[in-house]
Amino acid sequence: MFPTIRSLLLGTLASFSIFSYANEPQCDIDRPIVFAGFDWDSITFHNSVARYILEHGYGCATDEIPGSTIPLFNGMSRGNIDIAMEIWLQSVDELWREMEADGIAKTIGINVDDAKQAFFIPRYLVEGENAPAPDLKSVADLPRYAQLFADQEDPDKGRFYNCILGWSCEKTNTAKLYAYGLDKDFVNFRPGSGNAVASAVESAILRQKPILFYYWTPSWLIGKFSDELIILEEPAYDEAIWSNLLAATDKDADLTKVESATAYPDSQLAIGVTTAFAQSAPQTIEFLSRYHTSSEIVSEALADMRNNDTRDEAIAKRFLEKYPDLWIQWVSPEVATRINESL
Amino acid sequence: MDNFFFNIGDSIRDSVNDAIRYLVINYADGFEQFSGFFITILVTIERALRWFPEPLLIALIMALAFIASRRWLLCLGVGLGMYLIGCLGLWDQSLQTIAIMLVSMLIAIVIGLPLGILTARSNRFRTVLSPVLDLMQTIPSFVYLIPAAMLFGLGKMPAILATVIYATPPLIRLVDLGIRGVDKEVVEASRAFGATRWQVLTRVQIPLALPSIMQGINQTMMMALAMVVVASMIGARGLGETVLLGLQRNDAGQGLLGGIAIVILAIVFDRITQAAGRRAQAHHQS
Numbered sequence: 001m002f003p004t005i006r007s008l009l010l011g012t013l014a015s016f017s018i019f020s021y022a023n024e025p026q027c028d029i030d031r032p033i034v035f036a037g038f039d040w041d042s043i044t045f046h047n048s049v050a051r052y053i054l055e056h057g058y059g060c061a062t063d064e065i066p067g068s069t070i071p072l073f074n075g076m077s078r079g080n081i082d083i084a085m086e087i088w089l090q091s092v093d094e095l096w097r098e099m100e101a102d103g104i105a106k107t108i109g110i111n112v113d114d115a116k117q118a119f120f121i122p123r124y125l126v127e128g129e130n131a132p133a134p135d136l137k138s139v140a141d142l143p144r145y146a147q148l149f150a151d152q153e154d155p156d157k158g159r160f161y162n163c164i165l166g167w168s169c170e171k172t173n174t175a176k177l178y179a180y181g182l183d184k185d186f187v188n189f190r191p192g193s194g195n196a197v198a199s200a201v202e203s204a205i206l207r208q209k210p211i212l213f214y215y216w217t218p219s220w221l222i223g224k225f226s227d228e229l230i231i232l233e234e235p236a237y238d239e240a241i242w243s244n245l246l247a248a249t250d251k252d253a254d255l256t257k258v259e260s261a262t263a264y265p266d267s268q269l270a271i272g273v274t275t276a277f278a279q280s281a282p283q284t285i286e287f288l289s290r291y292h293t294s295s296e297i298v299s300e301a302l303a304d305m306r307n308n309d310t311r312d313e314a315i316a317k318r319f320l321e322k323y324p325d326l327w328i329q330w331v332s333p334e335v336a337t338r339i340n341e342s343l
Numbered sequence: 344m345d346n347f348f349f350n351i352g353d354s355i356r357d358s359v360n361d362a363i364r365y366l367v368i369n370y371a372d373g374f375e376q377f378s379g380f381f382i383t384i385l386v387t388i389e390r391a392l393r394w395f396p397e398p399l400l401i402a403l404i405m406a407l408a409f410i411a412s413r414r415w416l417l418c419l420g421v422g423l424g425m426y427l428i429g430c431l432g433l434w435d436q437s438l439q440t441i442a443i444m445l446v447s448m449l450i451a452i453v454i455g456l457p458l459g460i461l462t463a464r465s466n467r468f469r470t471v472l473s474p475v476l477d478l479m480q481t482i483p484s485f486v487y488l489i490p491a492a493m494l495f496g497l498g499k500m501p502a503i504l505a506t507v508i509y510a511t512p513p514l515i516r517l518v519d520l521g522i523r524g525v526d527k528e529v530v531e532a533s534r535a536f537g538a539t540r541w542q543v544l545t546r547v548q549i550p551l552a553l554p555s556i557m558q559g560i561n562q563t564m565m566m567a568l569a570m571v572v573v574a575s576m577i578g579a580r581g582l583g584e585t586v587l588l589g590l591q592r593n594d595a596g597q598g599l600l601g602g603i604a605i606v607i608l609a610i611v612f613d614r615i616t617q618a619a620g621r622r623a624q625a626h627h628q629s
Contacts, residue, residue, distance in 0.1 A: 070591060074593075152379060196488075207371055
């Protein structure tokens with residue numbers, strides 16, 4: 001018994017002694033770097049990858065604070081959080097611009113530049129022999145199909161699964177419902193969390209049931225079911241109409257008065273840091289400003305996450321092993337070597 | 344050290360996911376029909392509440408408070424509270440919340456009362472049920488809410504389910520406690536007069552435990568109100584939605600409005616049920 005305990009103790013001690021490594025990289029900052037853990041899924045992926053690279057390539061300690069957008073942005077203002085890996089510039093425009101104008105935070109790079117938002121329906125509603133809605137192509141056809149999407153709690157109307165309550169996409173979509181004249185035939189159903197919509201969609205697809213919902217990429221849901229889903233056509237994106245729509249979603253304007261709307265433009269997802277952090281961690285900033293992925297890569301990785309090990313390190317390793325040519329552009333050769341050694 | 348702990352996490356995770364998938368594919372339609380039944384009750388209650396003109400509904404609640412307490416001051420306070428909710432602009436949301444609370448409470452009573460009586464009668468049953476009640480009260484609701492949403496559909500049904508799971512345990516515990524607290528000599532005396540077990544239960548034990556049972560119903564109501572914000576996360580409308588909206592839009596003011604309305608509802612229903620409980624007690628002591 002005695003030797004076993006002894007070796008266990010020694011093993012524990014040995015694992016603490018990694019700091020004695022000879023060629024140990026020097027992190028910019030001698031405290032953990034704190035990431036914002038927003039409450040949507042792609043953030044888990046980006047945080048895992050960035051944290052893995054910072055830990056194994058730069059010798060940094062990292063941490064993550066989970067929460068929703070507003071509290072986490074407030075945390076950045078107070079300096080409790082250093083990095084936000086995915087800022088939907090169009091959606092949080094006002095708040096983020098304010099923080100930038102006040103010199104609290106700044107955008108240092110673009111993570112994804114082809115993020116999409118749209119109204120989705122399952123493919124089996126439209127295609128196939130017994131498809132219940134072969135003519136459903138665009139939002140203009142929806143009033144005829146309200147019964148198909150009937151809401152159990154209000155059976156005379158269809159149910160439109162809107163974006164998450166309180167997010168700016170929820171207001172935009174509400175304005176769109178009025179602009180497309182769908183408010184009379186559809187219940188504007190606003191769930192309180194992303195998981196809730198995703199579970200409703202997954203449940204419907206597994207059972208081949210009708211469902212009409214707003215969603216976005218990159219996300220695991222669209223990554224996993226990309227073959228089963230189609231996007232409803234909307235009037236083509238038009239800048240003038242779009243800016244009118246956005247103006248109407250500003251604080252006190254009347255959403256019911258919006259008369260025209262268009263499809264969403266592709267969104268840019270930025271990486272932002274606090275100004276204080278930017279000044280004290282130049283190496284990290286250099287890495288983050290080169291960090292760049294795409295909607296497709298992220299959606300695929302997220303769908304993968306659903307079926308595999310979801311520990312942060314495993315997520316990061318799978319990505320780093322799969323796309324060596326991509327991430328090698330983000331870091332210096334020495335850092336790349338250290339990361340490759342750790343894989 | 345990795346080998347010290349036998350890894351069961353992965354297999355539990357996978358088998359639970361497979362089981363949920365299986366349930367969704369094969370039984371979700373049935374679950375949805377089942378939930379349709381409760382939603383009909385809920386929607387009917389909600390429509391009925393909305394059908395009343397506001398002053399009449401306030402008057403009815405005041406009358407309820409008076410019948411329960413026979414105190415004018417309480418009756419007045421309750422009316423004032425309900426009026427204040429209307430002034431906050433949250434009348435409709437409050438009615439939605441009350442409807443969810445009432446349905447959850449009814450289900451909780453239907454489940455909780457018999458279970459409470461059973462736990463009072465059998466020590467073994469109590470030992471088995473006790474950890475289940477602990478689990479129901481402490482497990483984070485999202486753990487079962489997401490699979491529930493997949494089975495029942497988003498909206499009010501998973502909200503009711505979550506509320507019932509969270510709010511039933513105190514009722515079971517207090518019914519148990521109340522019946523166990525009934526004086527043994529009284530029970531024995533009634534037996535001696537030839538009462539059957541059923542008669543002892545319905546004529547002696549339950550009436551004497553009534554204050555405790557009312558306390559349990561009161562606690563169930565309070566817990567149901569505490570769940571409204573969680574319920575709004577899965578799309579149940581009402582005051583929770585107002586609070587959540589405030590939180591997500593960095594609108595502390597709106598969050599507070601919703602919060603105040605929930606507190607007012609809690610006080611109103613707390614005072615009414617408390618008073619009913621106290622009168623039940625007084626009735627039996629006289």
